[in-house]
Amino acid sequence: MSSVKQIPEKIRKLYEIVNELEAMFPERHFTPDGHLVGxxxxxxxxxxxxxxxxxxxxxxxxxxxxx
Structure with a gap:
């Protein structure tokens, strides 16, 4: 299952996007949680x-x- 090996890089990219969104809208949180983490x-x-x-x-x- 080579797809599993791609997960760490995909998560890094998610957090890059989260950081960008939070910089654009500092009054909001864009944490990846809920169904995504599960x-x-x-x-x-x-x-x-x-x-x-x-x-x-x-x-x-x-x-x-x-x-």
Whole structure:
């Protein structure tokens, strides 16, 4: 899953944009949180722990073990 290896650079780019937006609009916060952070965690957990993710917002669980 080579896409996972791209996550650190994508997050760096997100924070660059956050910093630009906060400089443009100092009275507002543009923190990447909520679904974004949760989804990043899920795809990393899928990769590192051999999980199969369920459809987003599935009831009770986010994934199942493949082993």
């Amino acid at each position: 989804s990043i965690g899920e795809v990393l957990a899928e990769y590192h722990y051999g999980l199969e993710l369920f459809t987003a917002s599935a009831e009770t669980h986010d994934a199942k073990a493949l082993w």
